[in-house]
Amino acid sequence: MMPRRPMGRDLLHRWEGNPAIRMEDIPFRANTVFNGTPIVTKEGVLLLLRVEGQQGYSMFALARSRDGLRFKVDERPVMMPDKSGPFAEYELRGIEDPRATFLENTCYIVYTAVGKCGPRIAIAKTRNYVNYERIGLVSEPGNKDGVLFPRKIKSRYARLDRPIGGGRGSIWISYSPDLLNWGDSEIVMTPRTGYWDDFRIGASVPPIETSQGWLEVYHGVKLTSAGAIYRIGTALLDLDDPSKVIKRSSTPVLSPREHYERIGDVPNVCFACGAVVDPDGRMKIYYGAADTSICVALCTLEQVLTESFD
Numbered sequence: 287m288m289p290r291r292p293m294g295r296d297l298l299h300r301w302e303g304n305p306a307i308r309m310e311d312i313p314f315r316a317n318t319v320f321n322g323t324p325i326v327t328k329e330g331v332l333l334l335l336r337v338e339g340q341q342g343y344s345m346f347a348l349a350r351s352r353d354g355l356r357f358k359v360d361e362r363p364v365m366m367p368d369k370s371g372p373f374a375e376y377e378l379r380g381i382e383d384p385r386a387t388f389l390e391n392t393c394y395i396v397y398t399a400v401g402k403c404g405p406r407i408a409i410a411k412t413r414n415y416v417n418y419e420r421i422g423l424v425s426e427p428g429n430k431d432g433v434l435f436p437r438k439i440k441s442r443y444a445r446l447d448r449p450i451g452g453g454r455g456s457i458w459i460s461y462s463p464d465l466l467n468w469g470d471s472e473i474v475m476t477p478r479t480g481y482w483d484d485f486r487i488g489a490s491v492p493p494i495e496t497s498q499g500w501l502e503v504y505h506g507v508k509l510t511s512a513g514a515i516y517r518i519g520t521a522l523l524d525l526d527d528p529s530k531v532i533k534r535s536s537t538p539v540l541s542p543r544e545h546y547e548r549i550g551d552v553p554n555v556c557f558a559c560g561a562v563v564d565p566d567g568r569m570k571i572y573y574g575a576a577d578t579s580i581c582v583a584l585c586t587l588e589q590v591l592t593e594s595f596d
């Protein structure tokens with residue numbers, strides 16, 4: 287049993303070994319590592335990591351672990367921005383923020399392709415986690431934070447994403463018959479004036495199916511006189527129509543407080559890209575801290591469902 291949340295503290299507990307992966311753990315020259323997405327395999331947990339090279343643009347590397355906590359990073363990156371193929375123009379400034387979803391027994395990675403005209407959502411798939419096959423660019427620029435639902439909804443694939451509209455980033459939903467052509471877009475949640483998420487929000491963790499609805503662990507940004515603060519919160523979406531929000535956390539479940547979340551390339555950032563729920567309900571949420579390391583937050587699914595919407 288996890289202890290109940292003491293008043294005024296975060297619902298999620300930081301793993302005592304945080305940061306789980308730091309720049310010093312990357313076996314090749316890099317500027318920083320952050321925003322990793324977990325992939326559960328028979329052998330343990332893999333983390334597909336966003337690593338920023340010294341030239342300033344990002345690529346993906348792979349870390350391996352038996353317990354989901356202690357990782358070893360592979361010698362070489364596993365996915366580089368496309369240099370000469372059809373994606374090259376749109377990945378000139380790197381590939382960012384991977385989010386893995388198992389869908390119909392295939393591991394899909396939704397990521398942000400950054401080109402001259404800004405960020406677009408792209409989808410790739412992998413069989414062995416070392417080779418990645420690009421499927422398509424599935425949004426125009428000005429969109430990021432794409433996550434796939436792990437099953438079809440009313441016979442169509444579904445995704446959440448975050449287009450910028452009216453100068454604000456909100457979470458939208460779109461549907462597809464084939465993962466390539468997307469439409470029927472609708473708004474799901476907007477930033478809330480006067481809350482911790484009043485400037486910008488985006489999907490973070492691919493939706494987790496529960497008996498109460500789709501649990502979406504998302505990020506919210508608040509602007510202060512010293513810059514942005516990225517925090518983690520939760521929402522519950524209707525199982526049959528995920529454009530309907532059933533509940534939304536009025537307070538964050540994790541806020542930057544520790545020095546590794548406060549100080550780094552981008553200060554005051556907790557930014558999740560995935561979570562693992564064990565069969566017994568224990569949950570690990572993987573988040574980038576200050577765009578400078580990867581950390582793990584612990585909780586149970588039960589706790590998140592019962593306490594984050596208090």
Ligand code: BMA
Nearest residue numbers: 321382383552555557574577
């Ligand atoms: C977001 C994304 C994340 C990053 C965060 C904080 O817009 O670009 O990759 O962690 O900003 O800098």
